Every structure is written in structure tokens, then in C-alpha cells.
Amino acid sequence: MIKIGMPRRLATGILALSVAWTGTALADTTATQKTDSEADPIEWRAKPAPEGFKLPFPDALPATDIEPGKRGGKFVYVSFGEGPKDFNAITANDSGSNDILGLIHSSLIGFDNKTQKYVPSLLKEWYMEEDKRNWIVKFREGIKWSDGKPITADDLIFTVQVIFDPKILNAVRDNRMVDGKPMEFEKVNETTVRVKLAKPSASFEPLMGFPILPKHAYEAAYKEGKFEQVLNINVDPATIIGSGPFRIKQYQQGERVILERNPHYFKYDRNGTQLPYLDNLIVTYAPDMDQQLLRFQNGSADALVRPRPQSVPDLKDGQAKGNYTLYDCGPGDGANCFWFNLKEGKNKENGKPFVDPVKMAWFQDKRFRQAALYALDKDSVIATELRGLAVSVWGLESPAIKNWYNPDIAKFEYDPEKAKALLDEMGLRDRDKDGIREDEKGNKVSFTFITNKGNKVRENIANLFSEDWRNVGIDGRPDFVDFNALVTRTADTFAYDACLLGFGGGGVHPSNSMNVYRSSARTHFWNPQQEKPATPWEAEIDRLSEKFNATLSVTEQREIFNRMQAIIADNTPFLPLHTSKVFIAVRNTFGNLKPVAIDPELLWNADEIYVK
């Protein structure tokens, strides 16, 4: 849209102009309205498709920002793991299943992974009512399930009935609570639903980012108490009905899922061609990463997402020969962190404190934690072990989460002298000249940190960090344990000094990370499930998280969340380490590719990808 070389101001002007009359970009106007001004209440209303768009029915979704492609062909994607374990979009809770479910279902409100903005999907418009608690949402008219039956308000009502049914175990429910109470849904007419929130919320879009299921297909099973089985992996694929661009043609367990075009998908390009362009999308599964790489290299797969760092140089060199492009999508949404165990209290069984009180006194001292961070030469670890394919981070949030990442937080860049000075200030000195510091009573400054074994790179990093700490007189030794044992020790018995762990992406909205920030949360890793905040700064974070939920302005939410990130960085309960960059290799024979660093990295716009 914007040509390179055009004066910046002019380019912005054109952008603003195009936003005014294009279709999907309408979401952008709303976002601008919400975030850059105080124009609350939030409102999103559909506008007609721009001229030149050939839509088969008025409410079809115009794909405005893509180059029109041609229909046909297939795309083979090689994934790591064992494949889907459940085809039930409400109860499934693993990435293998969710990857496929994301292709066969559309959310009520969508999310554009490239612009990181909420976009209309099954819902064409939504707006807040006067009381600021109730919302009106409107479905597109004329849209259909993959079996040809119409998608209506009844399907939404049915789906939320299932989600909030206490007998149905699902994680969708947890993220649909406002102020601890379920969202309520009331049918207004066939295409309109009123959504009632317990409290006004600025997070309406993320709250509505879930898929719905067809009532006509699954209500009978639900009433018989068989909802959790009705979409298991053994069912006939023809009974798996969705609203997404694809539907399942065949599932060969442990091998591949073959997806075919959903003939009733509601998105069209400007030529009036119905999406998706691909006839088939094939997701194959490799049990190890070597297999995954080989299948891409020998041409039996068209794309490879997140190859291991050691494969990246080879993949870079092979681009011309293999007719593919290796995209560097920047830092991903995962994080590697280190934390000291700050859990006070005693083990009920043996009466011993979770952490040796001598060590606890050091861990609780902010200076100690900061010294530990100053001592780490993260950049050289990134340059050597991670082959330069990661970036150093300073907070809990990854730079990949554009809307919420705060870059202006305290950074404790590698400085062993500062580390030493802080430790000296604490009275920790090397009194017996053996290279390791002692406190006044002669206790050696030593701790062990647990990390999960089996990951060679992580093990090497742990050893390098151990050396870094030794350089400033701290004896920090890694202890490699099985992942299950690590969880038991960090979440149940609290029998550990410190822990080094990698996390996957936490989602694109802070509502999930709140369960790390809040002191009462189970995943407040360094000191979980506190009855009342242990420190003033944790109390402050709790207050901010309340405020985050209470405000109606996204701008204010952002300020609050920035503040929370800054407090965490200052107090360093987490020693943030690095985030790996995401690389994606895709053959050059495909168009409309928009690879990004957040999950799903490549197939989030699978409906737009076409064979050139």
C-alpha cells in the first residue's frame, strides 16, 4: 500500500485515507479510536464493502488487504509432535489439537497476527450499550457451517451454555469470567445477541475471541452427557463441523491430517473468489525435529516453522537451491526465566522450611537478585550457545507482543563490578579467600538451581550462568531434573532454591499473564498463592491488576500494564534472560504469506495463502 521512498507524512496520510474506506481495515479505525483517543465507549460497526468488491451476499467478509490469488493446489506443513488429541474446540487443551481447530473454526472476533489487532470475523459488529456493561453483538447474515446449515445466535447461546456448564471441563470458561462471574448471553433475534458483563470491561474483544459450535450437530450428544466424546479423534471426520476455512477430510493418527476447503466459508477476495484458495492443506507430524527438517529439505513439506537454532545457518544457505525463503520474524512470544524461591513457610510433613532461612534472607534482598542479574553475561550466551538467534529481554513480556510490551524498564546489563559492589554492600564478602563469598556468620553464598534436563542448549546455558556467578563469588550450581520432578518441586513441595525454565507464549492479551503477576495466583512462580501480598511492591501490582480490569480505556490499561512491567523489572523476582527468534522457511511458490513470531506463526492466515 505504501511505496518505499514516499515522504513519511504523506504515506501516513494515504494510510489514514485508505482506512477510511476499506473493509477489514475498519478494525484499525476502531483500534485507533480506542487506544489513541479517549473516545469511549468502544464501538465497532460494520460498513459496506468498498466499491469494486464482488461479494456473493452482503455480509460476506471482504478480504481487503490481500492480493487476489487463484484457487487450487495444496500446501504441506510439517509439524512436530503426535498431532491432534481432541477435535472438540471447547475441551481441547493442547497445541497439537488447537493448531488444527484453529483452521476448522473461526472465532467470533478474530485477531490479525500481523497487525496484532482484533478484526471482525463471525461477528460483523459489536457495540457497548448505554450502561457500559451490556454489549450488542451481531452475526453476519447468510454465513453457514461447513455442512451448509446457517450460523445463528442459537449456536452462540448453545456454545456458552456448554462452556459454563460445570460438568464440562474446559479452559475456555476460565478466560470468560468478568469479576469472577460468567458472562451472560441473551438472544435478541436470529443474528443478534446481548452480552452481559458483571462489570464494564475494556477487554471485550479478547473475551469474545472464542470459536462456537453448531447446536444442530452437538446438542443431542450434550444432552445425553456425551459432549466430551462427540468430537474425539476416533469420530468420522464428516461429523466435525466448523466455520473455519477448512474442514477435516482424513485423520491418519500419528501421521497427518488432511484438510480440504470448506465450501461454505464466508470470506471473499475483491474478485469475488471465495477463500480459501488452497484445495487442500496437509499437516504432517514428525516425532523428532531432524525428521521435520529433512522432510522440508527434501521437498515433501512446503514449510518449516521454528527450526532449531543449529539448523538455521544451513537453512539460510539452502534458500536458492531449495526455492524457499527463510523469514526472520524476530523474537518469539516465549521467554526463558530464572527465579529464586521466595516461598516462606514450612513443609507440613517434615516441618522444615521450604528454603533455608539463611538463603531466604539473601533471596529476599532485592540487591542480591539484582547482583545475580548484573553478573550474567547474557549477550555472550546468546552469541555462542544460541548462535545469535535470540535477543536479551528485561521483562516478563516479549517484544513480540506489540500492543503490551514496555521497552522502558530497568535493564541490568552485564556488569560484574556492579554485582560485586551490591554483594559487598550486603556484607557478603569472600572472607576465607576461596573465591566464594560468605556472610558474617561464615555461611557460603551458595545455592542450587533446578532446570529440566534433556535440553542440551539449556544445560549448557545453565553451566555458563553458573560460571558467571562464580566470577562474582556466588556458588550457584545447576541441578538437572526431570520436568515432572521440577513441577512437583516448584508448585507442590517448594523444595528448591531457584529455578531456570523456558516458557511458551502466554497469549497476546495480558489477561493470561495476570496469573503470573498477581500474588495470589498459582503461577506467581517465585512465591505462589500468597494469602496477602508478601511485599509492598507485590501489593502494588495486585492493586494495578485490579485497576487494569476495572478501567474502560485501553490506553489506560496499557499505562497500567507498563507500570506493572516496570515494577517487576525493578524488583527482579524474575531474572529475565532471553527470547529466541522465530524463523520460518516457506517455498517461494506460495503467495500471501504473512509469517509472524506469535502463535500460530504461519497458518493463521491459511485461508489467504495461494499457489502462485
Next chain:
Amino acid sequence: MAKLVLRRILESIPLLLAISLVTFFLLFHSPGDFTSQLKMDPKISNELLEMEIKRMGLDQPWYVVWGKWVVNATTRGDLGQSFTYKVPVASLIGARLYNTFLLALTSTIFAWLIAVPLGILAAVRQDKPIDRIASGIAFLGLSIPSVLLALFAIYLAAVTGWFPVGGMTSENYFDMTSTWDRFKDVCHHLFLPTIVLGVGGFAIYTRQMRSNLLETLKADYVRTARSKGVSGGSAVMRHALRNAINPMITLFGFAFSDLLSGAFLVENVMAWPGLGRTTIEAYGSKDMCVVAAAVLLAAVMLIIGNLIADILLALNDPRIRYD
């Protein structure tokens, strides 16, 4: 013979019970459980975690869970539900077991059909070129770890394109209309895993067959037969071989149970959609009933293998009686 089979079946019941008991004990007493992964996930609420624990019965003592499992398994043939897949364990394992069995079968056939004749030939032509070649192949087969061989096979497939890189079927398998085409497709995928899985056994059996036969050929009765004028071939085939093959049959019994565990490794490296991958995944996530079923299956294989060996021994050797 029927008595033997019956006795073996009766004997195996307490054994299988004991094995399942130990499995459940270990599953409950090693660190972590099925909820470990969920516990570290900020998206999962405490309420959901508690519901999951209840659903899986992890809030009860291990012996209660085991007791219920045994009762269901024996009275209704219900091996429980997979926590991960939310389907009955039998249906989960059944689909994969067929694939593993297929691979085990072809590699057994490959190993035995080549190993036994080659071993005989090597013994009869001791120290001749054919013996040297057979020894060479056997040593090579013994000394290359099967992981390495599997990797090599995969690379060979990737570089040459003669064979598919892992998997059991082609993308268009379900579009093939003739059974013959489907059969050919699976065979094409089976070739490399069969060789990789079979080669270790092949090497052992060749060496074993050769030395067994050499020993029997030196026995007095063979010499007697030869001196009575029995031809060389007939002495080997009718007199020596039947005795030399006895230890091989015993070996077969054990090899049968080994096939599953051997296949696990090859399955993982060569992406064969077998039981091994499901089992390894279940071990990692502590999917209790799946693990228990997989362990029991291995035990059953051992029992069946030994039973088959005993029956074959009796058929081959008239001296062996089981009454």
C-alpha cells in the same frame, strides 16, 4: 499340549496382576502427575485443575485407583480412559498396535528367513568365502547401533528419494481406490524400517545358527550317520539341523517380546505411527491407564512368545513332553 496352554494362562494371571500393581505404585510415587503441565500454565485456573484431578481419580489413594482399574479390566474388559485423548485406552492402543505389529512381523520374517539359511550355509561351508561374507555382514549388523542405522536410512531416503522419509502411508493413500495400490504404498514405506529393525536380530541369529550347527555337526551321531553312508546334505538337514535349531526356538520366544521395545525406537526415529510413540508420550505426560496398558501388553507379549517357543520346541523335539 492343551494342558500346557491352560496352565500358562492360569500362571500368567497373578503375574499380570502383580505387574499392574507395581506400575500403578510407581506412577503414583514418581514425581509429577498428569496435571504437571497444566500446573505451570497461567491460563489454567485452580478450579479447573481440581476438576481434572477429580476426573482422573488422582485424589484417591493409588491402591484404590488400581483396584478399580483391575475390576473394570477383568469384569468389563475396560482398560480405562486416556487422560489426554479422552477415549478408551483400548481404542487408542488398538489402532497403533496394528501398525507396530505389522512392522514387527515384517522385520521378524526378514531377520529369520535370511538369518537361518545364511547361518546354515556358513556352518556347512565353514571358513569358505560365503562364511566370511556372512560373518562380515553379521558383525556389521551387530556393531551399528540401530538408532544410527535408522538415521542413516532416513538420510538415504531423503537424499535419493527412493523411499519416503518416514511415515506409513502417502498423502494420497485414501484416494487410492485399489487395495493393491494401497498395499504397494504401505510396503514402500515399510521397507526401510523393516531392514533397520530386523538387522540387529538378523546378525545375532546368523551367528547363533552357525555356531549351533557347527557344534552339532561335530557330534557323534552325525559322524555315525555319515559313516553309515548318509549323504552330507541329508546328515545336515535331517540329523544335525533339528537339534541345532532348538536353542533358536528358545531365542525366538524372547525375541518376540523384544520386538515391541525394539520397534519403539525405530518408530520414533522413522516416524512410524506405532504404539511406541503413543507409549512414550503417555510416559512423559503420565497418562496412567495408557502406560499401564502398554506395560501389560509387553508382559503379555513375553508370555505369548515363550508359549509359542515351548510349543514349537515340543513339535520339533520328540524328547520334550509337557505332561
